[in-house]
Amino acid sequence: MADTKTKIKGVFVELLKIKPEELKDDLNLSDSIGVDSTEMVEAVIALGKAFSINLNAKDITKFMTINDIEKVISSKISVK
């Protein structure tokens, strides 16, 4: 699980060109680091590629936390 979270954070750090410590596990992405809907489109594509799963814009939104996203991705991985 920790690996999944680290990998998710790595995707956001790379995409948003931010420092890892700016990402808080339990704060939603919009409020904490101002992620907008276009950035989320890019994130959904990048996360789908990183975990080799099918993700769409409805699965993950900017109002989710890293913990929420980890749950969604873990559930997708488990049914692969």
Add this chain to the structure above:
Amino acid sequence: MEKIAITGIGVVAPSGIGRRQFWANVKAGRSFVKEITRFDASKYPSHIAGQIDDLEKYSNISERLLKKMDAFSHMALIASELALTDAGIDIKKEDPNLVGIFLGNAIGGWLYAETELRDLYIEGREGVSPYMASAWFPAAPQGQVSIYYGIKGFSKTVVADRASSLQAIGYARKTLSKNKLNMILAGGMEAPVTPYALLCCNTYGGLSEDNAHPQAAYRPFDRKRNGFVIGEGAGIMVLEPQQRAKARGANIWAYVTGYGTTCDGKDRINPDASGKELVRAIEIALSDAKVNKEQIDYISLDGVALTDWDKSEISAIKSVFGKRAEKIPASCPKSAFGNLLGASGALDLIITVLSMEHNLVAPTLNLDDPDLDGLNYVRGQAMEHTINKALVISRGRGGINSVSVIEKGEK
């Protein structure tokens, strides 16, 4: 109508970033036209330009934001910041609903667009950046400047080929004079040094192909002229009503006091050879400014360096000013750094303001043997001259004529 003051100047150009560096190079007549190095342009008939290589050095914009925008928006953000700093304006203290943005450009953000279109055809839909939709289109710089500063007032982007930015400045003045806003960031930006944009400029057929002599290639009004050279950059100014500018003790560089625009309505590409609609635009601008033509003491020339354009421009000036055209100093200093297309008028206006400030007319480069008599061309080197009232001419494909009257500010 209340006078509209220019209180801040922001320049991003091949000749320099920031008005001091820019003016030092322009007045000295140093050429910044060179072979394009951003990509392999060697197969293009014209592969020389005024290129800006070190934009990042002048920018505080985060990587997170930069990846969402084309170079023309980046240039607009840098020029806006320079203009606001020059005007001594802290944008956070302004009422955002009463600040506007009026910018012009001709071609949009093609470096971004063509890269993403390439990825679309190679990688499919998922290869295209989601920012593509908001990065390439002509109003993107207006949007980025608006978001960056939280500006929320009435704003506009003008697309009128090479006349775009002078038109944007004309509309900005009109809007301010109706007391609709407190201040406007006005001007233009263009980034045509990209593979696809350069191709379009080449197929237009107006570019000089003297690639062997980049610095001598752009020769407006010269007998050996063979077209213009493109350049990239931005020119943005802070405009505000005279009363407000004076009340806050601002440095008033100059006033934009008149504006006229007409269309030739003749041809999709070329101007009306007679220049009669340009005559009308000049007369409208003079009348709007309530300035007698005898008072004009400098003319900033459009100078496309193509026969029909140069001839019709000179013909129009002679028609308006008669024998006096031989006396009024006239110049086309952009021959030193390239024609910034939709941003060219803004840069011409800024050079005119700086010429007023320094009592010095910047020279036209490469005008060794004037083909068209009847004008007092300032060429080769700068000329000392006091300018109180000037005319700036900017024209776009198909015969879009724009003319501004600029008057010196009080010190």
